Amino acid sequence: MIENKKYSNKYNFAFIDESTKKEIRRKLLKAVAIPGYQVPYSSPEMPISRGWGTGGLHVSLALIGRDDIFKIIDQGSDASVNACNLREFVQMMTHCKVTFDTTEATLIQSRHRITEEVLKANQLFVFQVPQPEPLRGVERYENKTRQMHGEADYAKMWVSLYESFVRYGDIMLGAGYPVKVNDRYIMAPSPIPRWDVPNLNQSEALFLFGAGREKRLYVVPPHTKVEPLEFEDVKFDIERFLGKSCYRTGSGKAFLDELFLDDGSKQFVVNDSNYLDKLAAGNPVRQHVNKYLNTIQS
């Protein structure tokens, strides 16, 4: 009997049909050409609802090839529910190799973190973005924010930072600290902690941002200037874990999670699970380098 191989897979490779993939890639090319600019895109239906990581998934599935090695993390962890489910889905749809190892992966999808380990030129880094518009907090109308971006009219954003400083004595933005990309667009780096923000600057890897619910794509190309907004006398700084260190590895030079153990005691642990495993196993591992990290003794 002749076996029909063409239709043995119910779905197209990587789930999305080829013409839609093409559309997403075209929009990504535009986003690469204008760093930090939000490009509207189709945001097609996925088997999960919009706003649950569909933006990142669109980008990953539009770009993944058969030889890619896929890694996905959720708040630094390879093992959280969101990461496990999306990993399983991507693997079912592509039969690509998946990994936990940051160095091995060629395509990394992430929610709310950049890996602690340094990224290389052959790696794509995809963010799932809930709110792509950095100005939404100061201006609620989309037509206004688009005009503000078009004219680089960012005074309101700056005033909100000024107000935060005046009211609380510091710029109280934990995650999603606004950055200026390539001296032009103000961009929301998705809710990554301030710890990760300097790592966007002049990176080897290509950072791609997908916001499925808001239907926007934007990109930070490799070797692009990314600066957090700061005043001449009130500077940006990363989180400081003053004297705290990871209870498993002893490292104080990584983004730490607060952890309550079974006996009720409070401990700190390295947030990035793969980085933690490598440190705990004593494997060599290279961290990002930036001027803020350089001030911390490891």
Place this chain on the structure above:
Amino acid sequence: MSGIKDNWLLKVRNLTKIYGEPNENTLKLTGPSCNSNICPETESIVACADVSFDLFPGEVLGIVGESGSGKSTVVKLLYFDMEASGGAAWLKPFSNGHSNMLDASNQQKRFIRNHLMGMVYQNPRDGLNFRFSSGGNIAEKLIMAGNLHVGNIRDRASGLLDKTEVPVRRMDDRPSSFSGGMQQRVQIAKAIANNPPLLFLDEVTTGLDVSVQAKVLDLIRELQQELGIAMIVVSHDLSVIRMLTDRTLVMKNGRVVESGLTDQILQDPQHEYSQLLVSSLL
């Protein structure tokens, strides 16, 4: 003579704003002679038409008229709050007065608004952002002009608030917790933050009680004398006009019906509407 003539700060010619779709008869069928600014043929509304004047550095020009006469429209067109239907305006510090500022790009208009003009609205809610502190409102103007040093911004803001007699310790409070007169003074502080050569005042004292009105007017006069800012004062209140201005335009139904020295207009009004206005002064 030519030296004096060239000395203008703001030159406005045939400034026009029409809502709706006018036809060729619209301007003829509206205006004070028809006692209407609604065109009977097209029902388009002529908010103001053919307004022309020159303003000289340090001069205070009054625009007076009844409600709906188009006086606020004139300053809003010049401050780019609305887009003009026709006419031209030149501002000396903008490209040395060679290009029509109404045709400028949005970026250029924003530059003009931030560096070369200030506006004080009747309602402080139009001029201030009530979600920001009063210091933050002033900071917005300073940041727009490229000042990104918090210490300097706060020094300048407290200096301005001090000058406009707002207690400096209220700098970090929102204007919503201020009295009407204080809100108006914060608005004035914001408007003059970048030392603009030109200031628009749109019915600034309307809605304030009489003693506060007097204080605000005193403040404006002091600032005018101290800083030499040219001003356009819009008011329906002739006593405000008399107190502040050197020269006055009287407007009715969107047209200028009379213009001249303020004293002259108040003593010897020529147009029948001006006569009515002066005679009805309490």
